[in-house]
Amino acid sequence: MTTGSRGLDGAGDALKSKLGDEPTSPVHIGPEISPAMGEQPLVVTLSNEGPGPCVLEGYPRLRLVASADTALNLPQVTHSQYLLATVAHPVILAVGAFAYVAIAKYRCDLGALQVPSQLRLTLPGASAGTALTVSGRVISGRDLCKGGPSDPGNVIAVTPVGPRWPIPCLSSAS
Numbered sequence: 001m002t003t004g005s006r007g008l009d010g011a012g013d014a015l016k017s018k019l020g021d022e023p024t025s026p027v028h029i030g031p032e033i034s035p036a037m038g039e040q041p042l043v044v045t046l047s048n049e050g051p052g053p054c055v056l057e058g059y060p061r062l063r064l065v066a067s068a069d070t071a072l073n074l075p076q077v078t079h080s081q082y083l084l085a086t087v088a089h090p091v092i093l094a095v096g097a098f099a100y101v102a103i104a105k106y107r108c109d110l111g112a113l114q115v116p117s118q119l120r121l122t123l124p125g126a127s128a129g130t131a132l133t134v135s136g137r138v139i140s141g142r143d144l145c146k147g148g149p150s151d152p153g154n155v156i157a158v159t160p161v162g163p164r165w166p167i168p169c170l171s172s173a174s
Helices: none
Strands: 004-006 027-029 039-047 054-057 061-066 091-093 098-106 112-114 116-122 132-135 156-158
Touching: 061 156, 091 098
Parallel strands: none
Antiparallel strands: 004 054, 027 039, 039 098, 054 091, 061 116, 098 156, 116 132
16 A cells, blocks of 8 residues: 655645644544444544645554653554544545544543643654644543553554545444
């Protein structure tokens, strides 16, 4: 599977380096999806606000970070009990067009060991220093669990960048 981006400068002028809900941001949280039992989903909507089209292909890299800028050690997988495994295809984003990424993490049944203050999302083909960052209540519950590596809550699933909503999930809001 090929992963990359074309028409982007780093993370790109087209997709700015901040995630948020504010209407002027090129990256938004939502639409809301109905979670499977114990699964905590999050959909990130990307919009191209650059001067020209760009192409995204592949899976973004996710990094949950605690307040002391310490990365939570959560392996990233391409499917879960909630998200179906999906093949990445090139997504051509015209100016003003949207693309989507879904993220899912199972709850911590034994409690949290570390709580993230930020989620850093690096677009396919971009360098780690160009991550899009989101913080606040939208990342609530995406903790490092006390249960160790075998705890189902100690992995985070992500879909490739996709051109359509809904993202391929096992259940979704109607």
